[in-house]
């Protein structure tokens with residue numbers, strides 16, 4: 001990261017502070033979400049999927065359509081809008097329903113409704129490390145299961161309802177968290193987790 005910034009600073013004669021700020025900020029942003037994406041409690045394959053999604057590296061239909069690989073780009077869930085990464089996570093009414101159910105489950109009243117914003121909120125929120133790690137696990141599991149159900153739907157021509165995805169997300173999150181339970185969890189956090 002640092003050599004990149006230094007290169008720009010010392011090789012561009014017309015270096016502008018604003019440009020440097022944007023560059024530094026983008027580096028900072030990447031660091032910002034890495035803790036949540038690669039959280040210690042996260043299921044590794046869920047982390048990887050979240051990492052791909054947050055960087056817009058998934059092979060969405062809109063992307064494949066733009067390369068003429070697919071004839072059309074309609075979302076597998078709602079069949080209305082084009083399947084872009086922002087539509088999938090979480091502009092689509094279907095995935096937005098899943099997200100809302102997850103928010104209700106953990107009593108999370110944040111207004112952020114786009115994946116990068118949600119992950120940033122987790123990183124910046126005033127909560128214990130344990131709660132942030134649990135929320136990271138849940139968001140990574142939700143993204144993973146949405147993408148998986150989306151893929152299955154393409155091959156099987158059937159689609160689970162949002163509640164079923166949320167149930168899978170809940171079950172996978174709880175199994176994972178219980179299997180890698182941290183050594184130190186406060187009584188308050190334990191109480192919070194137990195009622196989930």
Ligand SMILES: [Zn+2]
Pocket residue numbers: 075076077078079080081087092093094
């Ligand atoms: Zn949709």
